Amino acid sequence: MALTEYKYNDIIHRCFRCGYCKFPTDWDDVTNCPAYARYRLESYSAGGRLWLIRAWLNGELKWSEHLANIVYSCAACKNCVEKCPLNFSDDIVNMVIASKTEMIEMGKVPKPVKDFLENVQMHGNPYGISARKRDAWMDGLKIMPYEGQDFLYYVGCEGSYDSRAQGAAMATARLLLKAGVSFGVLGSNEISDGNEVEMLGEEGLLEELAEKNIKQFSDLGVQRIIALSPHSYNALKNTYPKFGGDYKVFHYTQVLRDLIETGKLILSKRPKTRVTFHDPCFLGRWNQEYDAPRKILKALNGIEFLEMERNKQGALCCGGGAGNFLMDLLGGSDESPARIRARQANEVGADILAVACPNCLTMLEDAVKVEGLEKKIKVRDISEIICDSDGKNF
Amino acid sequence: MSSIYHALVDMVGEDYVSNQPEELFTYSKDLGTSEPKWPEYVVVPNTTEEVQKIVLFANQEKIPIVPLGGGMSLAGLALPLKGGITIDMKRLDQVIEVNEKGRYMVVEAGISQGKVTAYLHKHHPNLMHSEPGAPPAATIGGNLAIHGQGDLAHPYGFNSDMVNGLEVILPTGEIARFGSCAVGSGWFTMHPLPDLGLFLGWGGTTGIITKVSLRLFPFKKFREMDQFVVEDEELVPEILYDLTHLGLSEDLIAMSSEIPPLYDRLHHITINVTGDSKEELEFKRHISYDLTLSKYIRSGVGGIASVSQDIQRPQISKSADWKKGGGFEYVGSIMPVSAYPECYRRGAEISSRHQIPYTILGRVIGCSHGMMFSWSYAFNRADPETVRHASEALQETDELVMEMGGTIWKPAVFGQKLILEKMDNTTVQLMKKVKNLLDPNGIMNPGNWELD
Numbered sequence: 001m002a003l004t005e006y007k008y009n010d011i012i013h014r015c016f017r018c019g020y021c022k023f024p025t026d027w028d029d030v031t032n033c034p035a036y037a038r039y040r041l042e043s044y045s046a047g048g049r050l051w052l053i054r055a056w057l058n059g060e061l062k063w064s065e066h067l068a069n070i071v072y073s074c075a076a077c078k079n080c081v082e083k084c085p086l087n088f089s090d091d092i093v094n095m096v097i098a099s100k101t102e103m104i105e106m107g108k109v110p111k112p113v114k115d116f117l118e119n120v121q122m123h124g125n126p127y128g129i130s131a132r133k134r135d136a137w138m139d140g141l142k143i144m145p146y147e148g149q150d151f152l153y154y155v156g157c158e159g160s161y162d163s164r165a166q167g168a169a170m171a172t173a174r175l176l177l178k179a180g181v182s183f184g185v186l187g188s189n190e191i192s193d194g195n196e197v198e199m200l201g202e203e204g205l206l207e208e209l210a211e212k213n214i215k216q217f218s219d220l221g222v223q224r225i226i227a228l229s230p231h232s233y234n235a236l237k238n239t240y241p242k243f244g245g246d247y248k249v250f251h252y253t254q255v256l257r258d259l260i261e262t263g264k265l266i267l268s269k270r271p272k273t274r275v276t277f278h279d280p281c282f283l284g285r286w287n288q289e290y291d292a293p294r295k296i297l298k299a300l301n302g303i304e305f306l307e308m309e310r311n312k313q314g315a316l317c318c319g320g321g322a323g324n325f326l327m328d329l330l331g332g333s334d335e336s337p338a339r340i341r342a343r344q345a346n347e348v349g350a351d352i353l354a355v356a357c358p359n360c361l362t363m364l365e366d367a368v369k370v371e372g373l374e375k376k377i378k379v380r381d382i383s384e385i386i387c388d389s390d391g392k393n394f
Numbered sequence: 395m396s397s398i399y400h401a402l403v404d405m406v407g408e409d410y411v412s413n414q415p416e417e418l419f420t421y422s423k424d425l426g427t428s429e430p431k432w433p434e435y436v437v438v439p440n441t442t443e444e445v446q447k448i449v450l451f452a453n454q455e456k457i458p459i460v461p462l463g464g465g466m467s468l469a470g471l472a473l474p475l476k477g478g479i480t481i482d483m484k485r486l487d488q489v490i491e492v493n494e495k496g497r498y499m500v501v502e503a504g505i506s507q508g509k510v511t512a513y514l515h516k517h518h519p520n521l522m523h524s525e526p527g528a529p530p531a532a533t534i535g536g537n538l539a540i541h542g543q544g545d546l547a548h549p550y551g552f553n554s555d556m557v558n559g560l561e562v563i564l565p566t567g568e569i570a571r572f573g574s575c576a577v578g579s580g581w582f583t584m585h586p587l588p589d590l591g592l593f594l595g596w597g598g599t600t601g602i603i604t605k606v607s608l609r610l611f612p613f614k615k616f617r618e619m620d621q622f623v624v625e626d627e628e629l630v631p632e633i634l635y636d637l638t639h640l641g642l643s644e645d646l647i648a649m650s651s652e653i654p655p656l657y658d659r660l661h662h663i664t665i666n667v668t669g670d671s672k673e674e675l676e677f678k679r680h681i682s683y684d685l686t687l688s689k690y691i692r693s694g695v696g697g698i699a700s701v702s703q704d705i706q707r708p709q710i711s712k713s714a715d716w717k718k719g720g721g722f723e724y725v726g727s728i729m730p731v732s733a734y735p736e737c738y739r740r741g742a743e744i745s746s747r748h749q750i751p752y753t754i755l756g757r758v759i760g761c762s763h764g765m766m767f768s769w770s771y772a773f774n775r776a777d778p779e780t781v782r783h784a785s786e787a788l789q790e791t792d793e794l795v796m797e798m799g800g801t802i803w804k805p806a807v808f809g810q811k812l813i814l815e816k817m818d819n820t821t822v823q824l825m826k827k828v829k830n831l832l833d834p835n836g837i838m839n840p841g842n843w844e845l846d
Contacts, residue, residue: 013776016714016721017425019464019531026515027508027530030484040438040485041412042465043420051423052416066414086715309516333409 006102008095011088012054017047021080021092025314032310033080034319034337035073038330043070046080046092053099063103068110071099073329075337076199077317078285100201112327117202120209124191125157126326135187137166143173146184151176151255152222153183154236156229157192158325158358164365165358168381169228172252175383176226179265181255183226189216193227195235195282199322207243210235214245224248226255230282230357231321237287251283253292253356253382260299270302270389276350277382278308278341278364279315280357293356296382300389306348316341318367320359338367346373353379398457402437402479405447410438410485421462421480425714426723427773427785428470428806433460433480440485442502442561442569442604449602450567452479452837460839461598463504463536466528468723469806471540471597475841483535486604489513493582497521497610498558500581503535503603510534514610522546522613524553527757530707535603540804541595543766545645545666546611548638548758554594558584561605562593565833573607581607592828597804598839600832614644614668616675619706621699622663622687627735629695630661630756634731636686637665638762642678644668646758650738652751653716661738666705716751719774723784724753725791726803729767731758733798740798741769744790748783766803810843 031037159169194209227233259265319337458478483504508530524544542553559573690696745752773784
């Protein structure tokens with residue numbers, strides 16, 4: 001690969017490595033880049049990574065498994081984009097993704113990345129589980145296939161297959177049913193939205209997935225979509241229009257917020273509970289939606305809402321983005337970002353760490369267990385918290 | 395894997411040692427114009443004890459070691475000029491103590507400036523430290539290793555004047571404490587003996603600073619930045635003399651810069667004013683402008699460029715992108731304030747000769763006892779010709795500083811040699827004795843301040 005062919009050849013050298021990208025919005029510490037927090041070597045910081053990519057493209061460094069791990073350890077959380085003071089900052093994550101694309105085209109990626117992408121290609125999901133089992137999450141629920149209802153409820157791979165995330169998928173469906181929302185699902189016909197594939201730099205597979213999904217949506221007449229996962233929300237809202245798929249896309253918290261505000265979803269009282277919220281990167285920094293989840297939580301009777309110090313634009317990523325919820329390049333340490341985040345949630349004295357993303361749900365629940373905090377703090381999706389209150393109604 | 399690698403892994407754990415090309419490449423590079431210098435190992439310790447083990451081992455094996463803070467000196471001062479082990483200090487980042495009434499805090503030396511600022515803002519909002527203009531990732535220890543100056547330089551001097559005590563690991567591995575902490579009396583004063591000057595400003599060539607007691611100062615709730623502007627550079631020293639006579643400002647900076655055009659050929663004097671009430675601010679404005687600077691306004695040679703602006707953290711990194719190239723480096727110097735006009739004129743000439751937009755800035759240190767004067771040179775990292783120009787401009791500026799009778803602040807190796815050439819021989823010999831005594835095997839950041 002020559003630098004001259006690289007998409008961001010004209011700006012990759014402009015990073016000064018000043019380190020603003022490591023901080024949250026309040027300068028609390030240098031540990032708000034999840035990969036840098038995990039490894040604390042400059043090579044894993046956003047600036048270090050850009051310098052390494054440039055050195056590889058220039059021929060100063062050869063490709064290595066270690067180089068690829070550094071590149072793929074970027075969780076695409078956009079903390080760097082948020083903090084960098086220079087005017088090319090919008091493209092920092094894009095520069096990393098483009099380098100991943102180059103590695104894929106050369107056939108040189110770490111094995112976990114290869115496995116992830118092969119599974120999506122072969123099975124339509126990164127877990128490598130049969131597509132026939134994709135609708136297992138809705139066993140026992142009376143959910144109709146999408147046949148022109150007002151909304152398509154797009155569950156995504158994690159909500160469909162991951163046993164923990166399935167709980168969030170079910171809870172959201174129950175709330176939509178309870179509020180009388182007209183919706184249907186694709187069931188076993190659903191395939192990956194391609195958001196992680198895009199973040200991993202596999203442009204060809206992204207295009208294939210987007211085209212398949214768009215064709216299916218067009219055939220069914222889909223116009224409005226409720227996404228369980230912020231990752232799906234991001235792909236459907238921001239990436240699909242580039243492939244001709246233009247839909248009105250909602251994250252489920254936006255829909256629930258509206259249902260609560262219009263009185264269509266009545267909330268029950270619950271015992272007094274202290275709740276904090278972890279902003280998902282693909283809802284927050286990628287799509288600037290910080291209010292909907294908070295409005296829901298603050299509307300719940302009995303809940304005392306506590307904000308973690310690092311929140312909204314300054315939230316620490318759980319480390320699950322860009323496929324890392326499965327590839328786990330940021331795991332295996334006390335300083336894994338999900339474990340740091342679990343400790344931060346515990347420090348504010350919350351009983352519940354609320355999330356609005358199936359990736360965050362699995363990452364943080366695992367982290368709470370590893371930290372030995374499960375008796376102090378529970379990780380619950382917002383939809384589950386509402387259902388906990390209203391459990392008797394279902 | 396080598397025995398050295400395994401020894402380091404035993405000391406700090408596998409995650410925090412590397413001898414892989416990717417880390418060695420990263421730590422071989424400075425942000426300025428310096429040529430890369432490759433370490434053989436990079437290690438990121440978490441405690442003083444881990445640093446001590448590394449130093450004891452390196453001294454025994456006679457392996458060069460280079461302590462690295464935020465890497466913001468831009469002068470290549472933490473590049474491993476003779477290979478060896480780069481010790482990234484940024485995991486030593488804890489606040490150990492804050493004494494609110496005694497106005498000091500004890501921190502580990504790898505803590506970032508940004509973290510100290512945020513910590514004080516959250517937990518001790520009546521206190522502040524003198525924050526340098528460097529990005530917030532700069533560390534407390536790294537800043538002191540180059541003396542440092544920050545936004546309280548006018549009332550309180552260099553950052554190295556604001557130290558109440560130090561913990562240092564000597565090149566032979568002993569942990570030494572200096573100041574009242576050495577006699578178990580807390581960290582409230584730098585006295586008694588010995589003087590901290592053995593380590594402050596030595597660029598990590600005499601030991602590794604691991605803990606620092608920093609003096610803190612009142613943080614006033616009402617804060618504003620004003621700017622006074624003149625066209626004639628000859629007026630700047632006089633204006634600064636007037637303002638330092640008043641002693642009402644927290645920070646005084648004079649600057650001129652080709653970019654943005656608003657600053658070109660003009661001299662903006664930034665005056666940070668703070669108070670505990672609006673009345674106090676109004677009083678300070680009245681004294682400063684109505685009674686002191688008004689004579690320049692009335693005579694038509696000066697004017698108020700802005701008042702009541704928020705005091706914001708300088709984003710000096712933006713200078714690095716002026717050539718859309720991610721690079722800049724500056725010569726810092728300590729000069730008499732009276733040298734401002736010549737510093738400006740001759741600095742602008744050097745910039746012009748090398749086709750670099752000029753940026754010239756002087757921050758008042760103390761009561762006009764001196765000025766930290768900087769000439770910045772932006773370059774395009776992807777264009778070797780602009781890097782060469784910046785490098786040459788830096789060396790010409792080093793020579794200019796010495797020619798004008800100033801002294802170079804945090805000099806790169808080129809500037810260090812210029813200083814040593816002019817330095818009194820007795821002083822050089824004393825420095826040599828100190829270094830040899832502290833570091834008999836010459837392992838501490840060798841290549842910097844070479845006295846042989």
